[in-house]
Amino acid sequence: MAHSHMISLSSYVLLLFLGCLAQLGRPEPRLGGKTQCNIQKLNAQEPSFRFPSEAGLTEFWDSNNPEFGCAGVEFERNTVQPKGLRLPHYSNVPKFVYVVEGTGVQGTVIPGCAETFESQGESFSGGQEQPGKGQEGSKGGQEGQRQRFPDRHQKLRRFQKGDVLILLPGFTQWTYNDGDVPLVTVALLDVANEANQLDLQSRKFFLAGNPQQGGGKEGHQGQQQQHRNIFSGFDDQLLADAFNVDLKIIQKLKGPKDKRGSTVRAEKLQLFLPEYSEQEQQPQQQQEQQQQGVGRGWRSNGLEETLCTVKLSENIGLPQEADVFNPRAGRITTVNSQKIPILSSLQLSAERGFLYSNAIFAPHWNINAHSALYVIRGNARIQVVDHKGNKVFDDEVKQGQLIIVPQYFAVIKKAGNEGFEYVAFKTNDNAMINPLVGRLSALRAIPEEVLRSSFQISSEEAEELKYGRQEALLLSEQSQQGKREVA
Numbered sequence: 001m002a003h004s005h006m007i008s009l010s011s012y013v014l015l016l017f018l019g020c021l022a023q024l025g026r027p028e029p030r031l032g033g034k035t036q037c038n039i040q041k042l043n044a045q046e047p048s049f050r051f052p053s054e055a056g057l058t059e060f061w062d063s064n065n066p067e068f069g070c071a072g073v074e075f076e077r078n079t080v081q082p083k084g085l086r087l088p089h090y091s092n093v094p095k096f097v098y099v100v101e102g103t104g105v106q107g108t109v110i111p112g113c114a115e116t117f118e119s120q121g122e123s124f125s126g127g128q129e130q131p132g133k134g135q136e137g138s139k140g141g142q143e144g145q146r147q148r149f150p151d152r153h154q155k156l157r158r159f160q161k162g163d164v165l166i167l168l169p170g171f172t173q174w175t176y177n178d179g180d181v182p183l184v185t186v187a188l189l190d191v192a193n194e195a196n197q198l199d200l201q202s203r204k205f206f207l208a209g210n211p212q213q214g215g216g217k218e219g220h221q222g223q224q225q226q227h228r229n230i231f232s233g234f235d236d237q238l239l240a241d242a243f244n245v246d247l248k249i250i251q252k253l254k255g256p257k258d259k260r261g262s263t264v265r266a267e268k269l270q271l272f273l274p275e276y277s278e279q280e281q282q283p284q285q286q287q288e289q290q291q292q293g294v295g296r297g298w299r300s301n302g303l304e305e306t307l308c309t310v311k312l313s314e315n316i317g318l319p320q321e322a323d324v325f326n327p328r329a330g331r332i333t334t335v336n337s338q339k340i341p342i343l344s345s346l347q348l349s350a351e352r353g354f355l356y357s358n359a360i361f362a363p364h365w366n367i368n369a370h371s372a373l374y375v376i377r378g379n380a381r382i383q384v385v386d387h388k389g390n391k392v393f394d395d396e397v398k399q400g401q402l403i404i405v406p407q408y409f410a411v412i413k414k415a416g417n418e419g420f421e422y423v424a425f426k427t428n429d430n431a432m433i434n435p436l437v438g439r440l441s442a443l444r445a446i447p448e449e450v451l452r453s454s455f456q457i458s459s460e461e462a463e464e465l466k467y468g469r470q471e472a473l474l475l476s477e478q479s480q481q482g483k484r485e486v487a
Helices: 002-025 066-071 141-145 236-243 247-254 278-292 448-455 459-467 480-486
Strands: 049-053 056-060 074-080 084-091 095-101 104-109 117-119 151-153 156-159 163-167 172-176 183-189 204-206 263-265 313-315 324-326 330-335 349-355 360-366 371-385 391-398 402-405 410-426 433-435
Touching: 056 263, 066 402, 074 084, 095 349, 095 410, 236 247, 349 360, 349 371, 448 459
Parallel strands: none
Antiparallel strands: 049 056, 056 074, 074 183, 084 172, 084 204, 084 263, 095 163, 095 183, 104 156, 104 172, 117 151, 163 313, 324 330, 330 349, 349 410, 360 410, 360 433, 371 391, 371 402, 371 410
């Protein structure tokens, strides 16, 4: 009977696992029909609502603005102080996170997956004693008389500045800042994603605490709303029966008097993660890349990665990872479904840009995605033009500001004297752009005769338009004489 019970349980877990794979592995179209993009003017925006916690701060941009409605996204910024714990919760929408500052540990609970990490209980000493022995290490009393089990849990993932993190909808998430400086992250919340079948509003379902929330349709007036954790709605006795614990524990689970907010202080939190030596690190990275199929000609057949070992992060802040580099203008690094296959299911990607002083990102348009650009450092002048040729944005953007650039709208960026660093979240897993200037541009691919007739210019002027810039995408500051010499 025991054997048949184990077979039944294993079959159930396998079915749950395959169901999760099917749900996440099927690319779905975004809910473009539910959004409206009647944009007359764009704005560089800063957070509208601030919700402090015991050990952190959560800030939301007002998603009631038409730019957010057009793109079908929301945006938030989280600051977690050292030893701060972002309480476990899950969300109805995918979240794409960029780590602006700091380091930390990310926990993601994937349904149906095994507990693959194990740490030792308090009654064990230095990993040498066996369960049931070494009682001198206990605290005495009843706790000292009972056996302490090793703590088993799912995989933990360490992250650092420059990483992008993928937080899947419906999966429990938590974050801990085990560093010495504040952890700052910005995140795009894709409310128009097909994974969200509720409405165009993000919701966080907390498993602990009584956090204050806002930023969605509920938070447009800026009021702080007290949200209880999901256990609060259940009957005490039913929960006690379900957990097989005392009612006192259930009261603590609900935490009716907990006023710490969504990020709490956890001074004595100890997490155990495997570490690699310098000799092991590089081969391990190469092995991961091979396993993920990074390289030319790779196509996913659905078996390259399983849900339990899915890749959920990538560093796009390292200079050596740049996809586009101009030593006179800057660099661009992208992360898409070719690097992280799970992004094909979420239809999201990201672009990390670093423009040197006065460098220009060639005028271009996003072919298949909206873009939410967050300024990390420095400043730049950005212009955006709609389909009527109207300038819907022309202003300087600076650190901490956000601008939404709708799909197909043409945009140009010029860095200020201090340079310009940004991260752009895009609503397609393989976002593409089409530049108007440079070696890979639309005008470069058009015959000179067509340009001459279209713009009523001479052959020499058409040639200058096509070949005045030999650079691609990132353009350095050049004088008019320099342009003529290059041409």
